Amino acid sequence: MSHRLLDWTRSRVPRQLDLRAPGRRAPALAPVSAIVALATLAAGCGRVAPHYEPATLTVTSTPPGAAVHLDGRDTGLLTPATLAGVTPVRHLVRVDLAEWHADPDSVAIDLSPLETATVDFQLFQTGLRVTSEPAGARILVGGDDTGKVTPAVVAGLSPGTHHVSLTLDTWLCVPASLAVEVEEGLIAEVTTADLRLRSRRTVLLESFGNVNCPTCPQAAANLVAVTGREGFGPDRALFLEFSVNWPSPVDPFYLANPTENADRFMHYFVVGAPAIYVNGRLQTYPLVADSTAADAAGRWATDPGFLVDVEADLAAGASVPVTVTLTPLADVDLTGCVLYVALYENEVDLGAPPGNNGQSVFHHMFRDRVDVPPALGALSAGQPDVRVVSLNRGTVSPGNGTVVAFVQRAADRVVLQAGSSACPVPVTAARLAEDR
Amino acid sequence: MPRRRRMSIPAAVAAAATVTALLGAPPGALALTSFAWEIADRGAVTALDVTSTFHTEIINTGTVSDTYTVSLVADLPTTWLTTMCDVSLCYPPFITTLQYTVAPGDTLYIGVNLTPMLEMGAGTSTVTVASLVAPALDRTTVFTVLTAGPQVLVVGAGATGQAQPVVDAVTAGGRTCVLWDRQVAGRLAAAELGNFPAVIWDGADEPDVLDAIDRAALAAYVAGGGRLLAAGADLVGGLVDPSSPFHDPEAAGWFATVLGTAWVGPAAAATEVSGLPGDPIAAGLVLAIDGNGVNAAPDVLAAQGGVPCLAFAGGQTAGVRRQAADSRTLCLGFGCAGFDPAGDRELFLGAALDWLLGNVTATGVPAAGRRLSAAPNPFNPRTRISFETRSRTAGSLAVFDLRGRRVRTLFDGALGAGAIEIDWDGRDDNGRPLPGGTYVAHLALAGEPAAKLKLTLAQ
Numbered sequence: 001m002s003h004r005l006l007d008w009t010r011s012r013v014p015r016q017l018d019l020r021a022p023g024r025r026a027p028a029l030a031p032v033s034a035i036v037a038l039a040t041l042a043a044g045c046g047r048v049a050p051h052y053e054p055a056t057l058t059v060t061s062t063p064p065g066a067a068v069h070l071d072g073r074d075t076g077l078l079t080p081a082t083l084a085g086v087t088p089v090r091h092l093v094r095v096d097l098a099e100w101h102a103d104p105d106s107v108a109i110d111l112s113p114l115e116t117a118t119v120d121f122q123l124f125q126t127g128l129r130v131t132s133e134p135a136g137a138r139i140l141v142g143g144d145d146t147g148k149v150t151p152a153v154v155a156g157l158s159p160g161t162h163h164v165s166l167t168l169d170t171w172l173c174v175p176a177s178l179a180v181e182v183e184e185g186l187i188a189e190v191t192t193a194d195l196r197l198r199s200r201r202t203v204l205l206e207s208f209g210n211v212n213c214p215t216c217p218q219a220a221a222n223l224v225a226v227t228g229r230e231g232f233g234p235d236r237a238l239f240l241e242f243s244v245n246w247p248s249p250v251d252p253f254y255l256a257n258p259t260e261n262a263d264r265f266m267h268y269f270v271v272g273a274p275a276i277y278v279n280g281r282l283q284t285y286p287l288v289a290d291s292t293a294a295d296a297a298g299r300w301a302t303d304p305g306f307l308v309d310v311e312a313d314l315a316a317g318a319s320v321p322v323t324v325t326l327t328p329l330a331d332v333d334l335t336g337c338v339l340y341v342a343l344y345e346n347e348v349d350l351g352a353p354p355g356n357n358g359q360s361v362f363h364h365m366f367r368d369r370v371d372v373p374p375a376l377g378a379l380s381a382g383q384p385d386v387r388v389v390s391l392n393r394g395t396v397s398p399g400n401g402t403v404v405a406f407v408q409r410a411a412d413r414v415v416l417q418a419g420s421s422a423c424p425v426p427v428t429a430a431r432l433a434e435d436r
Numbered sequence: 437m438p439r440r441r442r443m444s445i446p447a448a449v450a451a452a453a454t455v456t457a458l459l460g461a462p463p464g465a466l467a468l469t470s471f472a473w474e475i476a477d478r479g480a481v482t483a484l485d486v487t488s489t490f491h492t493e494i495i496n497t498g499t500v501s502d503t504y505t506v507s508l509v510a511d512l513p514t515t516w517l518t519t520m521c522d523v524s525l526c527y528p529p530f531i532t533t534l535q536y537t538v539a540p541g542d543t544l545y546i547g548v549n550l551t552p553m554l555e556m557g558a559g560t561s562t563v564t565v566a567s568l569v570a571p572a573l574d575r576t577t578v579f580t581v582l583t584a585g586p587q588v589l590v591v592g593a594g595a596t597g598q599a600q601p602v603v604d605a606v607t608a609g610g611r612t613c614v615l616w617d618r619q620v621a622g623r624l625a626a627a628e629l630g631n632f633p634a635v636i637w638d639g640a641d642e643p644d645v646l647d648a649i650d651r652a653a654l655a656a657y658v659a660g661g662g663r664l665l666a667a668g669a670d671l672v673g674g675l676v677d678p679s680s681p682f683h684d685p686e687a688a689g690w691f692a693t694v695l696g697t698a699w700v701g702p703a704a705a706a707t708e709v710s711g712l713p714g715d716p717i718a719a720g721l722v723l724a725i726d727g728n729g730v731n732a733a734p735d736v737l738a739a740q741g742g743v744p745c746l747a748f749a750g751g752q753t754a755g756v757r758r759q760a761a762d763s764r765t766l767c768l769g770f771g772c773a774g775f776d777p778a779g780d781r782e783l784f785l786g787a788a789l790d791w792l793l794g795n796v797t798a799t800g801v802p803a804a805g806r807r808l809s810a811a812p813n814p815f816n817p818r819t820r821i822s823f824e825t826r827s828r829t830a831g832s833l834a835v836f837d838l839r840g841r842r843v844r845t846l847f848d849g850a851l852g853a854g855a856i857e858i859d860w861d862g863r864d865d866n867g868r869p870l871p872g873g874t875y876v877a878h879l880a881l882a883g884e885p886a887a888k889l890k891l892t893l894a895q
Contacts, residue, residue: 212487212549213526246519246528247549250485272525287524356489 054085055111059093061102061121066095069106079121088113095121101187103127103155104147124155128164128182130190132197134231137168140177159184164195170300171197172307172329198235200303200329203296204406204418205239206277207286208270211355212248215287219274222289224363229293234422237296238404240344242366244273252354253365256394260369268413279415280408304407305332306379308419310341312391312403319390324405324419326376326385334376334407337416341405342369343391364402368392376407469498469570471538479580479621480550481589481628487551489521490579494544494565501539503568506546508532512559513552516581520563521547548579556583558614560621580621584631586612588789593618593646594639594668594730594771601728601773601781602638608778608836609786610878610886618645626656633663634792636785638772639730640668646675651690658694658763663792667768669734672699695767696742696758703734703769706748709755715745717757717766717791721890723784727776735769742767757791764792779838783876786888808879810860814892817862817869821846821877821889824855831881833858835891838874851881862893 059068061079068077071092075083079095094106100123107119130139132150139148141162146154150166165177174196182188207223209216223239226232242264243254254261268277276283278295285291306328314320322341326334348362368391379385393401406418472495480488496502509532510518519529523545527534538544550561560580567573582589588606592599596617606613616624619642629635635657637646646654658664674680675687676699691697707726711718725731736752737744746755746768755768766788775781808823821833832848843864860877863869872895879887 210526212489214521214547215524216526244528246517247489247521247526247547247551248487249517249551249553250487270528271531272527274525356487 052088053113055088055115056084057086058082058118061095061123066097069094093119097123100125101127101153101155125185127153127155127157128188129153132166133192137166140165157182164190166195170200172200174198201300202235202418203237203279203299204415207241208244208265208273208275210244210248210273211251213273214357216274217357217359219286226289226293238420239364240366241364248355280413304416305330308405308417310403310405310419310421312421314398314401318393320393322389322403324387328379328381330381333378337376337407337409338373340373340408341389343367343401343403345396346400367394367396467500472497473575481582481631483584484552487549488581490548492546496538496540496542499540503537505566506534507564509562513555513557515554516559517551518561519549550581552583556585558582578620582614586614588613588634589632590636591616591618592639599638605781605785608782610880626653629657634789635664637666640671640674655694661762663764665766667772669731669770673735692740695765697756697767698738698740700736700738703736703748706734708749709746712745717745717787723780724776725770725774728773730771731774737769777838808887808889810891814894816894820857820859822857823879825851825853829881834878836876836878
């Protein structure tokens, strides 16, 4: 479906300089021209001023009376309006009329010297406003690309039911599409609660530290900062901190679960702390946050073809029931992979450093895991693999714990996909296919 | 006045020294290879499960890049752990060799971590820095950790190994003991000394030992109620004698204030000391001090606030004890390793530690429950050993020869309260008659320091 109703023309005219101000707001043109002229002078200050002839721009709309914005600034004019003495460069034109929406929202126009051009906007009161998290997703209505990206209003839709969906590279739209009722004269809303973008891949950052390791606090702080960055939501990247038993063999986090901490650092044959593994691969510069962030972001482009979702009831008691759902988006063979399910404590403030590196506040500290990670096999598209396990919450308060699950290939230790109970809405196969 | 022997400076003392080497270089230029190894501390006394980190910096002070191999060798109780860190990573215990290329002027950080776990004692991590360009620059430093807990700390202030007989004697006497090699492990702070009920500072004749910092730490230790035995040939004279290369004008005041002692001069050919009559430590003892070659030039002392307790054969004062409100000290003008044979060393140190730790009063009367005597003594063929207990307890009474071997166990089990008498027939555990000579009765009662009594089996 296309709603490109823009109709603008431009024509060359003999060189002229028209400073008259046509239209109902003629007096306002003089200041606009003066500003343009002053800006031009200022831009040329200190060098030889370019010689050019100004252009003339006419902006119209249906219905008329919309405020005209040029390059993001309100000109003070209402459509139809003619702006004379316009610098012959690229300009962005937009109109604004209450309760009306233009489609497209704005027009970029390259003006040549002495050119006279017209931009005409069609305004609508019927349409659809779509927002998403993250922004920048292309909006599809009825399966057709509207050419708009979120957040945006798709105007000019006919009243009735429209199926809306979003596409964004490395993200999945959940549900796949949404039925929206558009009424005459109204703008329907589609929010992030209606159409959710779920990362196709959740990257797992595993960190190994020790309370006597001088640089471990920096690595830990980097992980907090990286996963808190714009675009690093809980379904984009999650991290889990294990403890090694050196330099201090009596690290309290290590001693809280020495067997499973040791099992993990021996799994990777960790030979230096701090160490950060991104999806099972050693991060070369664990103390450089940008490096870790880039490493994580670089893995989003690879779609493993399935999702991992975690539902955990930490308030149930000392034994936490956990449901892990593997949702294949296509046929995928996970033979040779295991499902690792672990519980971490979100934040631990010990008040005083337990070691000699000064760190007293810790994040995402590993506490327990499923003793024997179950082996996985082939998954068929649309047929989720649901696993129910339990974890020991220990002294972790229900509100301060998170359960993570990830699929790791045994042969090369690559983590294919991860998920956590911190994701707000699990994506089940049924929900994925849902069309509301 | 003859000056005493002086020993060479150990390599470890020069750990921060810069060593240089000239290498082959293009004509008209000389490439200088050198590095400095700066070490803040080389030893610590800690509790179990506490990691001590020794911070060091290796600075390439030469004009060319060099590659340094840093290697770690551990000598630790089996449950202890030692590791290394650099400026960015800490390495697991199985990584004992690291290699770095360092540009001229750059600094390489190496942290050495040592954690005592499960068992008390002492451990060392020996770190060697080897230069790839100039192997002659290789340097080694030993990092030491002791655990708090033993009753006695022996600070070996003389040459390495010289104080080991002292440790052996204290241990043979039934006390827990640990050795701190001052030359290798560096200084101890007063707080570290304070982990031990008694400290034996043994040895002398080394530069920068018992310097102002050491003395301040010991003074604070004694002021805090610590019990100190300071012993060593030339220990006092080396610092007080104006002709000594190690003379320190402040030292005489320290000896007087802390140890109640003044220096008189060197003792000529002193091979024997005897306890002064009535002295709670050594009354009746005559002991050779010419063992292990440590007492070539003992000091003659004088009491200055303290009380003489030992004398050389000529009657000159060899030892001074001092008792203040909360502290006791004993200063000897000779080294304890010189007591010979080993049994006499054990006998004297046992008595000295008994007094230092308050088990024997200044008037020489054993504390209640600790009275240990034998009659007749000397004896042949039988003597009766007597002691008292305050309450029901458990304990043992054994006889040792002067080589420290247990020859007879007279009792090992529960004891009632009151006077106890046990006979010894001069035979060993197999019933064989023992040769005449000196033996030591060793009484150990639960919860109390051991008591010892010298027994003489007449021929």
